[in-house]
Amino acid sequence: MHSSPVLTSPYSDIPAPLGSVVAEYRIKASRAIAYPVKAGQYIQIIDVAGSQCSDFLAFAGEGYSDGLDGTVTRTLLGQAMPQAGLLSAYFSQQMQPLVRVVQDTCGRHDSFMLACTPRYYEEAGYPGHPSCSDNFNQVLATYGIAPRPGWPAINFFFNTQVETDGTISAAESWSRPGDYVLLQACQDLLCASSACPDDIDPANGWQPTPIHVRIYDAAEAFAPAMGRRVAPNLPLRLTQDSAFTPSIRALTQHLAEYNGFWVPMSYPHQGDQAEYWALRERVALMDLSALRKFEVTGPDALALLQWAFSRNVATLSVGQAAYGCLLNPHGGIIDDGIVFRLRDTAYRYVGNCDTDGPWLQSVAQQQGFAVTVEPSSDRLHNLAIQGPHSRGLLSSLVEFKAAEGQDGAIAHLNNLPYFHCTPARIFGIPVLLSRTGYTGELGYELFVHPQQGAALWDGLMQAGKPYGLLPLGMQALDRARIEAGLLAAGREFTDLISPYQAGIGWSVGLKSKGHFIGRAALEILKQRPPFVAVGLMLEGNEIACGGQCVYPQGTSSNERYAWRVGHVTSGTFSPILNRSIALAQVAPEYAQLGTVLEVGFMDSIKRRIPAQVGPLSLYDPTKSRVRSY
């Protein structure tokens, strides 16, 4: 059914328009519409009531002959679905971009299945049930488009997943009321959208509801963003730029969403190898603003951190910092991070998760601690400047205001020890300067107010030229952190993995402090963690990846001993070691240095690559570089 354009927005059951609305359509439950869109215009497909799928077709060319093609799209992008950002386009059969994803607040859609068909309902015992494909046939007939028994559509909000055994499972949509996908047309199009009529399975929550479509003016400029939900009590968060992103965008378009921020993956004509070598041999600059910061203040600030954080922070002097993790009662790692002691009763926790703050608050409330936990990520963005020349570069730029010895203040960068911080100014910009990092190199991090972030970035890029400074993307950072045995959330640890398994058992203050969350579980886990973290040096040049299985040596031809002893968590090719390396978690019996294991490739039967157990940090295992003076 073709709906007439509505030029105003009288609908109160959906979020307000994002911009100037050219037309809008309400698709009744279980119906479909076709509508024209001009090149440059935006199409917002809104799930009105939640859990409602909306299948989408687009046609370009003379006689609408060039239709949107999910297979072409998957092949050209190398991923199941386009996403806001670099790989955002849906392509046609002629490999032309038809629409780009600009924003997506749901993040779960289907591009593998047909729009629902009469056959699906017939085989389930519902002959004559309406279907998206039949509804499309009706509304497209007006435009002379021949009917099909099933339309290969992009099924927005349809929650499917390809399982490891190849089956495609479907379940209730993830979308909430008001969730939307915002597309931009790359050329003049005829589009069709449905409000899926499926009420015989959970796809639409058993209750088909309407879909709303808004068309926005091409003159609008909507920022690309993905929606991220991390907790029921936290709002949807759209991908944001850091203070440094505009400067970074001038250098590269290769940005990806990471933890709610757009971050550079690599820089053109530079590549991650050059960035990596700049880090290892000279100096590199990176945006780490995706870290989350929380100010923990009050008379019981120390008590809270002693209770929730793995490390004994009572020994920290003002200006000192400690790496550790937040723990849950069964000894799992909620998050890893650094506690900075800024004043007597003021600490800053820098971690990875928006939920860290609410967690600390809830712990404080349960324990009756007099403390406030305030998120400060929106006023503290941070750069890391890392590499053997980072000190030389910064020394000439940093001004220290306080007199040496005052509140832990220092007068020269040479006097800033590892895991210490100090207020300072660079180019007159106030920063908190810490000697910390995530690279295995001597390095510093600079926390700055976003308003002055661009000036700081530009100044450092300019001042770094004589030192051979390069901006560094996430690809090179991942190489460096794997070499250095540094953990990544979701790969080396989760809330089901203890610090003893993740390789940071040294950060647990079992001996140095009293009771804390997870202590009872950790006392047991310490005796024999199910797995322990190791570094692996692989023979040959194939690169291992997370999830690959680890076996004892020489067992590939012996069925009796074909069991696994661990798995790879991260892998890379180490340029400085000139070999393939990995981080793995293996049973303690197989974790001794020098033990030779095997990493399974493909199906783990076709090829296994010998790998020797080494320290978690295969590069500079004594940490001499990060500690160097």
Place this chain on the structure above:
Amino acid sequence: MSPSSASLSFSPAYTLWDFAGRDGLQAALQLFGPRANRIAPFQSFSTSWQQQPCTVLRLCQHNFRVALPEGAALDLATQALDLSLWVKPCATLATVFLPRAEGLERLPNLATTNPLYRLDPLPLDCAVPARIGNCAVLIWHHTWNTQPYLAIQTVTTQQDFIRQVVN
């Protein structure tokens, strides 16, 4: 494959070879030295090989393209390494050379790339996969035998089209 050129005055005489495989990087390191481990895909460096000029272009983690003087036998040299890789001359590729300054100025308007790559600027010792019209090309700004060159690699059947466009 011998390169063809829009003008002989800026046309080096080299032959292109491809090699790739599980041990591609190790082959590059053994043949051409440690710089092979310092360049990213679509970056290149010039060196010498068997006392002859040579330029090495990295195409992927384990994939390389090498410009060598005509008559060089890279395949025989790699056989001795006993590594897992294939080596072959780029028999289906033609190279069209452009005057550098003019080419660097014109190519951003003639060619399109995906957003990962940039033609403006295209520094020396960098390459960019691109399209000129419907024709896929690899634009390579490189050094060979100490001289800088700007080259467009394309399939031999498209070289006349490319030459027409760039001229």
